[in-house]
Amino acid sequence: MNFIVVGVIAPLAYFLLRLVIKSLVQNFILNLNRKSNVAEVKECQNCGVFKPVKELKKVNDSFQCLDKCSNE
Secondary structure: OHHHHHHHHHHHHHHHHHHHHHHHHHHHHHHHHHOOOOOOEEEOOOOOOEEEHHHEEEEOOEEEEOOOOOOO
């Protein structure tokens, strides 16, 4: 009887509990990322200044300032 409890039921309970806790933690982290007010920033390839993506345009797989660059 002890073999069944220790060898079968305990490992199953451990992995099920681990699966539940892991999914709860992952959902918590995803919700934090969704509610974050942090803007995504990229570097302008012309002037090297980091700006929010809204202020940049994508040209040939690189980002450039929409308005005048800082080095102009």
